[in-house]
Amino acid sequence: MDNARRTAVKVLNEILQKGAFSNIVLGKELNRSNLNDKDRALATEIVYGTLKYKYTIDTMLNYFIKSDLEKMDIDILNILRISFYQMVYLDKIPEFAIVNEAVELAKRNSIKGSRLVNGVLRNYLRNKDVDYAKNIKSNMEVLSFKYSFPKWMVKLFINQYGSECSERILGGLNMVPGITVRVNNLKIDYEEAWKQLEQNGYDIEEGKICPEAIVITKGRNIEDNPLFVDGLITVQDESAMMVAPSMDLQEEITVLDLCSAPGGKTCHIAEIMNNTGEVFAFDIHASKLPLIKENAKRLGINNVNYDVLDATRYEMKYKEKADRVLIDVPCSGLGIIRKKPEIKWNKNTNDTKELVEIQRKIMVNASKYVKPGGKLIYSTCTLNKDENEENIKWFIKNHSEFDMESLYFGEAENIIYHKEGCMTILPDKYMDGFFIAKMVKRR
Template sequence: MKWHHNLLVGVINGLEQFFFHKRRSVKVVEELFEKNKKWGSRDRKIVSYLIFENVRWVRKFAYCSNIKELSTKKDLWSILGSSIVIKDRLLPNFIEFSHLDSKKILNREKKIKNNRKISQSIPDWIDSLGVNDFGNKIWDKEIKALNIKSNLVLRCNTLKSNINHLKKELSKNNIDSFLIKEYPHALIIKEPKKITNLSCFKMGYFEIQDANSQKVALSCNLKTRMTVIDACAGAGGKSLHMASIMKNKGEIIALDPFDNKLKELNNRAIRNGIDIIRTLNTSNKNLISNIIGKADRVLIDAPCSGLGVLKRNPDAKWNMTPKKIKDLIKVQDSLLEEWSKYLKKGGELIYATCSIFKNENTNRIKTFLKSESGKNFKIIKEKTFFSYSTGFDGFYIAQLKNCE
């Protein structure tokens, strides 16, 4: 591949923002594109590819460059050079790469074949967590799967279309997609393309949502006319999915502490043709105290480490820490205690995270069931959706019933 110096300078600027200024990689790429509007489609693909690859594989590339810790812009050029050598076996003739030796880089890469922490580019503590929870064999498969870039997955909005109709609409725009039996509303896009400019998107035929994320609403055992609380709604992907399953009949109360996310949810609901979602800032939850003990379903899509979605968000493995997870666990326990009281007798609580690790999942449910708030609940079903066995993001979903 022919490498253009100005593009690599852009990559370095992006990596500097991520590693030294702790900016999100997605935001960094967006801002680079905004500042460099003359870059063509191919240029943007190269820049985004190299930034995300170096974020994902930084520990591996740093080892191959013989760097113990990133601290200078020269270090960033070194890991970028290593990534290019490992991909193309040849370094561009740029002065910033003059200190690198391609043979040494490739020789060091060979040495890490049996060192999972470096070869799979993960912090020691995450590797230990994976081995403790799943054993070497499963963890080895899972971390390899989590390091493979995710597919683009759509969820058909069944209020406005059906899966076969949507597939045909995409085909008209030269977008190939395929169905997966276990995911009734999902379409996998074969080659990533910009799709939010399509008329069928603007008309609300689909949303972008990972296949295993779609399992959350499907696990809620929903019926029309139900009263449902989405306690951690965010921008509302799961609220929208639940509304479509409920055929836009009933009530969904979607809560979140951030008004900008609730505004986005309201806009998405309009596009989707949904009017049963009532948004509410979490700080105003006293306004729904009248439905304590009356809700049919409560969904807690809990804040979590995000370590199940490394396929599409490799940032998480470098930004998350054991201390942050301990703090998140307190939040998760608090959410279960708080929102469980809104369920009526026979109602169901669904707890979900985009983490695969037991300390945020199974252990939280065990703790809840032993608590005063959870003593009348029983577990109906729980499942961890692994990336290695599904090909999608890692998720955990537990269904509990209030037997009071």
């Protein structure tokens, strides 16, 4: 018989030991389980909550366990982690039930392990008032403990944004993301989509910035929504929704999207172009192209060509072919931690340095595909300035045929408009952290 906590431990083992993606491995485990809806929701809550607060939980565990946590049996360690998450951050589960469930789960591993779990959890319950942060001195360590982020990441944000803005970023990245959908104007207008969503029992509100955005605050699974099934709406974060409108798209032009999968921005581009002209959707992985095609088919899009392309390698046949080239480059993903909290634990500073080299190769190649008078749009879902502003400064310095063009979507408290013309979107309840820059090629 499956159990929500057993499932959560199994999923966490895959993520933290093998680098699996939370959404993929959790989805697989839930689909093969016999959990009811309530237990599926609990397993999901425990997995994402434990990942979100792992640094703080481990700091607390270190108070009660003097040995190196990383040398512990991974099952026992993750049983303790999920138990601490439930006791510290959830108030809907009785503490005695959390302890009993944890001990029973640990018994499947070993009697010795179950005794350790029982001892640690009961010790915690007797010592709830411990000040775990009393020996923390620096502001960086205070923020690491408070928001549960690795020290290197907090240090990066403080160095790049300052302490006050960094705390806002950390808080935003810990917020629980809602579901935002984009109305497909090829099939339905905004008012009609709004009306039908309400008729289908969804609680909704307008998006913050984009005129096509609707935020779903309550309602059944979006994939069961008839508007989604019929391609009248599609799920897309509002930050990502800002990319296509920033491209100054027109009908009958040619657009290359070099890093297209899963195709949200590709489809938005095609919608704005009213199914005219040509959109080329590329990805380095052939296995991802069917997902882009599936999305486009559902949305009624038929002006997209699909092909495999390594964006880091120049393809002569696309030289000066496009009026617009979009490069939504591979990045560290530091802006989407609210959706993928494992990014906190599976990235490091070396990863970001390697990514900068890849991003610059893609920029150089992409620039050659832009027609004179055409535009190159660069976007990431990270907040690391080395991958964002610094890359743009480097590119403009070394490619004098390009000029920056300013972006503006109106005033919003979470948008930073840089003097160079690019923009950073800070994460909050509604939007992921994001970066967009637009450059025009001289005629």
